[in-house]
Every structure is written in structure tokens, then in C-alpha cells.
Amino acid sequence: MLRLTGVGKRYGGGVPVLAQVDLTVPAGRVIGVLGANGSGKSTLLRIMAGVSRATEGVVAGHPAIGYLPDRFPSGQRLSARSYLRHLARIRGLSDLSVIDPLLARLGLVGDPDAQLRTLSKGNAQKVGLAQAVFAEPELLILDEPWSGLDVGTHAILGELVAETRERRASVVFTDHRPAVVRQYADDVYRLDSGRLVAFEDHPETTRIRLSAASSPGHAWADEPGVRTVADEAGCVVLTVDAARADAVLLRALSGGWSVREVAPCSP
Structure with a gap:
């Protein structure tokens, strides 16, 4: 130390x-x-x-x-x-x-x-x-x-x-x-x-909406950069640190999820 x-x-x-x-x-x-x-x-x-x-x-x-x-x-x-x-x-x-x-x-x-x-x-x-x-x-x-x-x-x-x-x-x-x-x-x-x-700031976040024909199953709350996880009209909605959005999208696509929406969250 x-x-x-x-x-x-x-x-x-x-x-x-x-x-x-x-x-x-x-x-x-x-x-x-x-x-x-x-x-x-x-x-x-x-x-x-x-x-x-x-x-x-x-x-x-x-x-x-x-x-x-x-x-x-x-x-x-x-x-x-x-x-x-x-x-x-x-x-x-x-x-x-x-x-x-x-x-x-x-x-x-x-x-x-x-x-x-x-x-x-x-x-x-x-x-x-x-x-x-x-x-x-x-x-x-x-x-x-x-x-x-x-x-x-x-x-x-x-x-x-x-x-x-x-x-x-x-x-x-x-x-x-x-x-x-x-x-x-x-x-x-x-x-x-x-x-x-x-250092304290309010990092930009991104909203990602995912769906799947059959649930591939993934503990999104444990994924680095994921701040919130919610169910919305049959979709999983993630709020993600913008700096980690690409990595989360890659994980979703490789896991069989369909990406329905990607948008910056309102400040």
C-alpha cells in the first residue's frame, strides 16, 4: 500500500x-x-x-x-x-x-x-x-x-x-x-x-430496449455499466452508462437478443 x-x-x-x-x-x-x-x-x-x-x-x-x-x-x-x-x-x-x-x-x-x-x-x-x-x-x-x-x-x-x-x-x-x-x-x-x-459527475446514459422470441436469459443487472433494468411491454429496457453502451449491445446481439431501440436518456 x-x-x-x-x-x-x-x-x-x-x-x-x-x-x-x-x-x-x-x-x-x-x-x-x-x-x-x-x-x-x-x-x-x-x-x-x-x-x-x-x-x-x-x-x-x-x-x-x-x-x-x-x-x-x-x-x-x-x-x-x-x-x-x-x-x-x-x-x-x-x-x-x-x-x-x-x-x-x-x-x-x-x-x-x-x-x-x-x-x-x-x-x-x-x-x-x-x-x-x-x-x-x-x-x-x-x-x-x-x-x-x-x-x-x-x-x-x-x-x-x-x-x-x-x-x-x-x-x-x-x-x-x-x-x-x-x-x-x-x-x-x-x-x-x-x-x-x-471526481463527481453525472455520466451520460443510454436507453437500450431489447427483445427475444424466447428469453435467452442474462443477468443484466450484473453487466458492467448497466444502471437499471426494467420490463416494458414484453421487452427488457436497460439504462446504461454511455461509455459502456457498445459493449452491452455487443453482449446482447451475441446472446441472441434483438435490439429494438437505442437512444440517449434525457438529462
């Missing part, structure tokens, strides 16, 4: 980048931090990862950390494979066979023996993600991890975050999009004038 108490960061005599940040990261939780560019998100994660020192407050706890910075050092002459093997040895990971399957799962395009400096932004991001997760750290810290990823890898990263939670490790990630943070985080915060506050 990691705990921040009264943490602040100031450069020189300027305005504080962070002020009086209190945050506890318990085991098995995913924490998302929202904020605009320049709000201090990267500074907060660097302090949590131990690569920058707070000028105020206390950071307590020493979990094994995997860290993806906002700017992954992709200009190196090492290849992706050599770079990851080098880091694995430094971190005491004896089984190097996990590296190639992980790169394949993340969808690395091209030769893993090509130099890092030749990779596209998206492929460099995939290598950065691989180095953060391969040792199965107790705390995974990811700075804008979905930035630059293709659709397929976007979903794979979501799976890796869920798998990290399932093994009772923790994840802290940042993003500037509320829909992404809501989709993957258990607890959502935002940085406002250097202060970390709980």
Missing part, C-alpha cells in the same frame, strides 16, 4: 504544482486521476513512483512499482527485446520467456529486434507498457497509458489493468478523458489547482 499525506511540489519560488495531496492506494484497487495538460498529473505520478521528491508532506510505503512515464525514452539504440531483457535482469526477473508473448499480446508491429528509436509513437508506447507490467508489480503507475494506442491495444491494456486488480495489486493511472477513467477506475479523482479531489 502507498499513502500520500499532505504532499506538495513546488519548483523554486513559483506557484505550487501540487498542494496538500492526500491519497491512499489500497491493494486491489484501480485509481484514475483526471486533469488537463499542466494540471500536475505527471508530477504526482513521478512522486508516487519515487523518481521525483515531494517538497512537502510524506510518502509512506514501499511497494514494488511498475511505471510508465508520460514520455517513454524511445530514442535508445537498444532494440525493444534487448531493452526489456536488460530491465528484466535489473529487476531480478529470471524468466525472460514472458517478454516475447507480452509484446505479441500488445500488438507490437514490426521486428522486436529493431532499435527503439525507429519505432512509431504507438509501438514505443507498447514497449513502455511491457516494461511496466512484465514483472507483475504490486503497484502499477501509468501516465496517460491509452495515448497513441490503436483500438485493439486499447482493449488489451484494459485487460491488463483488470488482471492486475485480480491479483490484488493496485493501479494508478491518469487520463484527460472522463469516459476512459470511468470505464477502468474503481475510484476517480481530479487535480484542481494542484489539489486532488474526488
Whole structure:
């Protein structure tokens, strides 16, 4: 577990980048931090990862950390494979066979023996993600991890975050999009004038009306993103978080349901 108490960061005599940040990261939780560019998100994660020192407050706890910075050092002459093997040895990971399957799962395009400096932004991001997760750290810290990823890898990263939670490790990630943070985080915060506050909003919802010739049977109330379930004139009517609507529709169609209506709910 990691705990921040009264943490602040100031450069020189300027305005504080962070002020009086209190945050506890318990085991098995995913924490998302929202904020605009320049709000201090990267500074907060660097302090949590131990690569920058707070000028105020206390950071307590020493979990094994995997860290993806906002700017992954992709200009190196090492290849992706050599770079990851080098880091694995430094971190005491004896089984190097996990590296190639992980790169394949993340969808690395091209030769893993090509130099890092030749990779596209998206492929460099995939290598950065691989180095953060391969040792199965107790705390995974990811700075804008979905930035630059293709659709397929976007979903794979979501799976890796869920798998990290399932093994009772923790994840802290940042993003500037509320829909992404809501989709993957258990607890959502935002940085406002250097202060970390709980994020409360009223997410957009979608009404989905389903029918079936014979009931396929599905516990819709247990489906992620489903807020309410009702029977209406022989149909099942779901109120769904808009960010999860596509996934719910796919589940319905693959389960034999007919979609009768999809419409945004009135505010």
C-alpha cells in the first residue's frame, strides 16, 4: 500500500504544482486521476513512483512499482527485446520467456529486434507498457497509458489493468478523458489547482430496449455499466452508462437478443 499525506511540489519560488495531496492506494484497487495538460498529473505520478521528491508532506510505503512515464525514452539504440531483457535482469526477473508473448499480446508491429528509436509513437508506447507490467508489480503507475494506442491495444491494456486488480495489486493511472477513467477506475479523482479531489459527475446514459422470441436469459443487472433494468411491454429496457453502451449491445446481439431501440436518456 502507498499513502500520500499532505504532499506538495513546488519548483523554486513559483506557484505550487501540487498542494496538500492526500491519497491512499489500497491493494486491489484501480485509481484514475483526471486533469488537463499542466494540471500536475505527471508530477504526482513521478512522486508516487519515487523518481521525483515531494517538497512537502510524506510518502509512506514501499511497494514494488511498475511505471510508465508520460514520455517513454524511445530514442535508445537498444532494440525493444534487448531493452526489456536488460530491465528484466535489473529487476531480478529470471524468466525472460514472458517478454516475447507480452509484446505479441500488445500488438507490437514490426521486428522486436529493431532499435527503439525507429519505432512509431504507438509501438514505443507498447514497449513502455511491457516494461511496466512484465514483472507483475504490486503497484502499477501509468501516465496517460491509452495515448497513441490503436483500438485493439486499447482493449488489451484494459485487460491488463483488470488482471492486475485480480491479483490484488493496485493501479494508478491518469487520463484527460472522463469516459476512459470511468470505464477502468474503481475510484476517480481530479487535480484542481494542484489539489486532488474526488471526481463527481453525472455520466451520460443510454436507453437500450431489447427483445427475444424466447428469453435467452442474462443477468443484466450484473453487466458492467448497466444502471437499471426494467420490463416494458414484453421487452427488457436497460439504462446504461454511455461509455459502456457498445459493449452491452455487443453482449446482447451475441446472446441472441434483438435490439429494438437505442437512444440517449434525457438529462
